[in-house]
Amino acid sequence: MPNENVQMWTELNIDLKSHDMLLNALGPIFQEVYLSQKNRPAGMGFYDFVVGDIHGIRVKELRDHAKTGGKVVATYCVFVPEELVWAADAIPVGLCAGTQFSVPIAEEVLPRNTCALIKSSFGFKLGRVCPYVQASHLIVGETTCDGKKKMFEMLGQLQPVYVMEVPNKKTERSRQLWHGEVLAFKDVIEKLTGNKITAKKLGEAIDLVNRRRLALQRLYNLRKVRPVPISGKDALLATQVSFYDDAKRDTQMLNTLCDELDKRVAAGQGVAPKNAPRILISGSPMAIPNWKLHHIIESTGAVVVCEESCTGTRFFSDLVKPTQENLDEQLKAIADRYMNIHCACFTPNDERPDDVVRLAKEYQVDGVIHYNLQFCHTYANEAVKMEKRLEKEGIPLLRVESDYSDEDAGQLRTRIEAFLEMIRR
C-alpha cells in the first residue's frame, strides 16, 4: 500500500488491521470474477483500475475537496437527488455496502434477520472500514423501508445523518409531500455547505447528471444487440462505479467504452455466442462487490443483458426535464423525476412489472431472474406479483433469494443451470 494512503486512512480513523483484511479479500474475488473473463473491452481497464485502487485516489479527491472547505454527502438510495448536492459545490457519494465482510460486525448490534445491504452499511461504519463513510460530512438516508429507517437512527448516533421522507404511495398528496422533501433537502444542503443553490448552478448540475444518465442509457442500449458486446458483469461494474466516481469523468469513460462497443457491434463481435440465453435480472440493487448472481449466471454459459434494479435501469432511465433557469421549476422537475422510480417500497407499484415486461421485449431476453435480498419483504412480496404477470406474458421467471455470503452459491448454481436448461433455445 502506498504510504500516503495509509496516512490518509489513519487520519480518517480507519481500523487499519480490519481494513487490510477487507482489501486483501477483494483482490482475489475481483481476479476470479472479472479478470478471468475473456474478450473484455479495453475500456474496462479504467474500471479495473478503479477497483484496484478502490480506497485510494477517489478518497484522496474527496479529502482534497474537504481541505478546501468543500463537503462530501453520502447516500444509500437513488431517491436522494444528487443534483442539489452538486449544485452546492459538494460531492455526492453513493455508498456501496455489498460485502459480507461487514455483516458480522453489524450483527453484533442489528437483528440478524435484517437484509444484508442494511447490515453491510451499518457494519462499515461500526467497524470503521470504509473511508468513504469516514470522509463524509453528512449521510443522507431515506424512509424507503423499515429496516433502513431504523438503521439510520442508530447510524445517527455515530455520524451526522439526515433522513428524507419518501412517500409510500404515488397519489397527488404523496407527490406534494415529496416535493416538500426536495425543498427541505435543498435547505439542508445549503446550510451544510454555506453555499446558495442558484438556478444557474442547479441548471448545470441537472445537465451534469443527465449526461451521465444518457451515457448509461447508451451502454444499456448496446446490450440490446445480439450477440451482446459486453458481459453483464462488466456492465454492472461500470454502473456501480458511477455511484461514486466524479460524474464528468465517469460520463467520459462510459462514452469511451460505448465508442468501443459500437465498433464491436459493427463487426458482429460479442462476448457470448449468438444463441447464449439472454437474462434480465430484476429486483434488489447489487452494490460493489456483490457480483455473485451475475458471476454464477455467466459462468454457466448465459449472459445478463439488463438489470431492472437501482444498480440498473432505475438509476438512469429518466432524465430530469430541462426547464427554464427558474429555481422553482427546476426543483419541481427534480421532484417529478425522482417520484418516477418504481421501487418496491411503493404501494401499489404496478409500473414495475410493466417495466420488466417492456424491458424483456426490448432486450430480447429468454428469461427473467427475480433477485431479492433475504429479509427484504417488499421485493419478496413483489416477486409473487411479478411471477403471475410474466406467466401471462409467456416470459419464464426464476425467483431467487440470497445474501452476501457464499454459502448458497452451489445451490443457486444448480437452480440456475436447471432454469437455463429449460429456456435454452
Ligand code: BJ8
Ligand atoms: S429506490 S430499491 S436503492 S430503497 S434490499 S435496504 S428495500 S430491505 S435497497 Fe433500495 Fe432505494 Fe428502493 Fe432502490 Fe430495504 Fe429491501 Fe434491504 Fe433495500
